[in-house]
């Protein structure tokens with residue numbers, strides 16, 4: 227149920243769970259220094275124990291007890307925190323093994339959402355918090371989606387409207403020789419390279435060269451899936467040519483212009499942005515997938531964006547995985 231700040235805080239202090247808003251997606255939070263509290267996250271989500279969770283802290287200095295802060299971490303935190311960037315760093319012993327899935331690294335992020343920050347400032351511990359969805363379901367961008375997905379098992383939820391960004395943070399591994407993006411997000415490769423004045427690697431590069439690092443188990447292929455069956459198209463043109471757009475099926479497109487091009491088909495068409503603005507697409511993608519699941523569509527058609535060094539990479543990553551059939 228929806229709860230007050232103080233009820234959520236009491237739950238967290240007592241070693242229980244609370245759902246809190248961040249600027250990316252809602253998070254399922256627990257005391258990140260107490261393994262029994264963190265275990266409750268894994269149980270409720272049905273999350274495999276080999277998938278580590280991110281520790282949320284209010285700033286770089288607050289992260290020093292938990293991770294070895296490198297020069298690159300200082301530079302990136304200075305530029306992008308608070309915000310949607312998670313740094314993978316070598317962990318310190320105080321971090322419980324289940325937070326990091328027994329890896330030597332810990333993911334650290336300082337979220338910018340004001341309510342979340344107020345909670346961090348009032349607590350004496352960092353918050354472990356994955357996205358507040360059962361494993362393999364779509365990440366939530368509203369409190370209503372969280373309540374719907376967890377039903378009567380749902381811990382107290384602190385509502386703060388729709389999340390500002392709508393896609394999870396960029397995850398960058400700073401422990402490898404060359405910093406490597408394991409999950410694309412709002413903070414782009416180009417922005418990070420400019421900031422560090424050096425080349426970084428991306429999962430995409432590694433995929434192409436066959437060197438995909440299986441370092442982030444949560445970034446296995448299948449993820450973010452709506453319940454409704456999905457179908458992936460390479461482009462709007464190939465979607466139109468497929469001639470597979472039937473009545474009772476939904477097509478998600480990126481602008482009203484694209485909606486007009488699908489008028490002749492019997493399918494339902496929703497646009498994720500009036501004018502094709504990427505930030506709006508990012509904000510409404512998960513919301514639309516959740517909404518589609520509440521209606522009785524037989525299929526959801528998703529279309530890849532033309533990729534550039536921008537949010538298109540993160541959006542394509544999420545829709546590709548929403549359409550993946552297996553890990």
Ligand code: TXA
Pocket residue numbers: 248250251252253254277278279280310312314326329331332333335337355356357358393394395397409441442443444445
């Ligand atoms: O925006 C976000 O990052 C949201 C909000 C709530 O902060 N959180 C989130 O957490 O998306 P989660 O658990 O749903 O995704 C975190 C990803 C997972 O793919 C996980 O495998 C990876 O980060 N990760 C976390 N710690 C890691 C570690 N030590 N090594 C490798 N991958 C790690």
Ligand code: MG
Pocket residue numbers: 356357365444
């Ligand atoms: Mg998640």
